[in-house]
């Protein structure tokens with residue numbers, strides 16, 4: 001197990017490129033695999049999660065050639081193969097959910113499983129919705145959790161799906177629906193959380209030549225269509241960039257993050273408003289963002305805060321920002337309320353709980369409720385656990401940069417979404433060491 005040692009940093013400065021978007025990389029790989037013709041994907045993210053998607057596409061018969069700056073994908077036009085083995089999707093919830101519908105397009109049976117964390121990710125709502133569309137998809141356990149078995153066949157028709165646990169269920173059905181035997185009508189019932197991710201799905205489906213009709217009442221209609229191969233460039237990731245921008249806001253100095261687009265569909269763009277409301281200065285240009293923060297006052301004893309002020313924020317559409325915003329709140333002046341985050345309990349870990357637990361080890365006053373965290377700024381150094389959750393590693397690093405003397409056990413998890421995280425942080429002048 002790797003340990004990350006974080007020392008106190010002074011002002012940081014520099015320009016770095018945001019890693020490519022994890023969400024768009026998963027989607028681009030799947031659509032290039034389902035498309036007719038040869039696609040070229042430029043600047044995809046190669047991280048543990050997206051490699052799980054890439055390997056799953058290969059197991060389904062797709063030819064993918066990796067190159068330095070991207071990859072070439074020979075599309076299958078939806079003619080997939082039966083995987084020779086169980087699909088081990090490791091830690092990637094997105095891959096698990098998206099592949100559950102897609103494997104119904106392959107002949108035979110597919111079995112989808114993953115690591116200890118992935119086998120706790122809820123699936124039942126997706127399985128129920130798929131059964132109404134003529135897909136035989138079951139949990140091998142009695143609790144709706146992976147492993148999941150999917151049999152060949154996707155008739156299509158009408159179905160509904162709960163939108164309160166994961167938008168990935170909705171994206172999963174939409175992405176493969178053009179290849180169902182009949183048109184698909186899907187209605188989202190109840191709360192519709194993480195909605196921007198569905199907009200990202202529709203955005204890239206359109207880029208690969210498939211149109212979905214949205215109707216009032218959260219209804220989606222898809223006719224049978226075939227994806228067309230494309231030359232597609234993956235944009236930068238606002239969730240990963242949130243750690244870089246937050247470091248500048250907490251420590252002072254000026255950081256420019258390149259490859260972040262102003263017109264992006266990513267809901268995690270919300271980090272710009274959050275940092276601005278907390279007191280950082282933000283300049284968003286067409287394809288880059290500059291964040292300036294004031295220097296923290298130097299204190300040598302007790303709990304430490306940055307010049308940032310507290311925030312009240314609803315993260316219903318941006319659950320992946322929960323760890324980042326909790327870390328910002330942990331070093332801000334005053335008490336912050338983060339609401340709308342119950343669905344963050346169904347991620348790699350129950351992040352409402354694991355963030356509360358780990359921040360309290362650093363002396364932070366945190367109150368956990370089902371759907372919210374209340375956090376009063378003021379932290380000190382200490383030893384914390386990642387619970388094998390990449391976003392815990394990167395967000396707890398932020399606290400350590402201000403307090404100094406933070407050690408994070410199980411730090412290798414950052415490789416799930418941001419494989420060069422330590423290097424990029426060091427390039428900006430953050431003293432972190434992998435032990």
Ligand SMILES: O=C(O)C1=C[C@@H](OP(=O)(O)O)[C@@H](O)[C@H](O)C1
Pocket residue numbers: 022023024094165166167168171193194197319320343
């Ligand atoms: O569709 C996607 O790419 C994602 C959707 C979100 O999940 P939920 O819809 O389960 O909130 C997000 O947390 C995840 O990291 C990526």
Ligand SMILES: C=C(OP(=O)(O)O)C(=O)O
Pocket residue numbers: 049091092093094095320347348391417
């Ligand atoms: C929840 C996440 O990803 P996934 O659902 O793909 O595991 C994440 O990246 O924070």
